[in-house]
Amino acid sequence: MATLPHVRSASAAGLPPTLNPWLARFAWLVLGYNILVVLWGALVRATGSGAGCGDHWPLCNGQVIPQSPQITTIIEFTHRAMTGGTLFAVLGLLLWVFRSTKRGHLARTAVVVSFVLLLNEAFLGALLVKLGYVLQNESLGRFIVLPIHLSNTLLYLGALALTAMFLSCNLTRATTRFSAAAMALPLAALVTSLLVGVSGSLAALGDTLFPATSLSAAMSQDFSAAAPWVLRLRWIHPASAILAAVFVLWLAVRGLAPDAPARIRILSLTVAGLLLFQIALGIFDVLLLAPIWMQIVHLLGADLYWTALVLLSARLLFVPSGATAGPAQVH
Numbered sequence: 606m607a608t609l610p611h612v613r614s615a616s617a618a619g620l621p622p623t624l625n626p627w628l629a630r631f632a633w634l635v636l637g638y639n640i641l642v643v644l645w646g647a648l649v650r651a652t653g654s655g656a657g658c659g660d661h662w663p664l665c666n667g668q669v670i671p672q673s674p675q676i677t678t679i680i681e682f683t684h685r686a687m688t689g690g691t692l693f694a695v696l697g698l699l700l701w702v703f704r705s706t707k708r709g710h711l712a713r714t715a716v717v718v719s720f721v722l723l724l725n726e727a728f729l730g731a732l733l734v735k736l737g738y739v740l741q742n743e744s745l746g747r748f749i750v751l752p753i754h755l756s757n758t759l760l761y762l763g764a765l766a767l768t769a770m771f772l773s774c775n776l777t778r779a780t781t782r783f784s785a786a787a788m789a790l791p792l793a794a795l796v797t798s799l800l801v802g803v804s805g806s807l808a809a810l811g812d813t814l815f816p817a818t819s820l821s822a823a824m825s826q827d828f829s830a831a832a833p834w835v836l837r838l839r840w841i842h843p844a845s846a847i848l849a850a851v852f853v854l855w856l857a858v859r860g861l862a863p864d865a866p867a868r869i870r871i872l873s874l875t876v877a878g879l880l881l882f883q884i885a886l887g888i889f890d891v892l893l894l895a896p897i898w899m900q901i902v903h904l905l906g907a908d909l910y911w912t913a914l915v916l917l918s919a920r921l922l923f924v925p926s927g928a929t930a931g932p933a934q935v936h
Contacts, residue, residue: 625705629772631698632769636768636769640912642687644905645680645684651813651900653813655733657675657677657678662735688730691723695719698768699720711777715767715768718764719765755802762912762915766915767919794853795914800849804842815832820894843887850880853880857873857877860876868920869917876910879909
């Protein structure tokens, strides 16, 4: 395994400070808002509110603002309104980034990727509604589109996190190089964590469609030949979580090198702590038979963990041009 390079902060590398500190703060705010949108989307699924606006999109039951709505309509319409706010926020961020940075700034690439993934996010969300992949729909198509939707969501949050980080550190192609030699371990941690998220979304959907009345009943579903296939594949989620934990903890240990700066060490500890917290939440989720509030808390932890992991990986891979590589050392 290639050793991780020295990674220095923008100030330590002699880079100029962020041109406009409010731009970086706005980018972090947009990221936080999008995490809230994702959580509300999970509430839509968990409460069976996906059909609250019928099969109309972007209108809600054929209306711009629904009249005399039921609770499911309110939940679904709120999610659509929040998503609309996201479009304006990310578009504003994109325009601000291009006005405030010069060509070659890494934030430009990250924010464009964020905007493209946001458009794809809206398309996938509309597809779920128009194809009727909501409520108790058990069709194969739903189990195909949902993981794609979840993967896109995680990549989207990761791109927003990179945009905020690149702005905070003011990283450009002229002053930064990508350490491809050290990419294997971070890539393994990210890919396996993405697999955990995808398998977790299927497990959560299975809990919603086929709720168990007791822990023993839930466990018997996993091994019953008569149980729906989505329940018999729930073992993939904990198995992938164990695999991801190996790579992520290995990466965190690399980031805790004795000469690593406090910022990298704190981020490494944060990633490890969030990973262990997620494992604990997963256990409680099973023991409590996946109540809605626990599903939301579990997803919040997953989003925070994923964001921290993306940031740690980026700080270890995007190296100031004048930095030298060293064994597991991070500036």
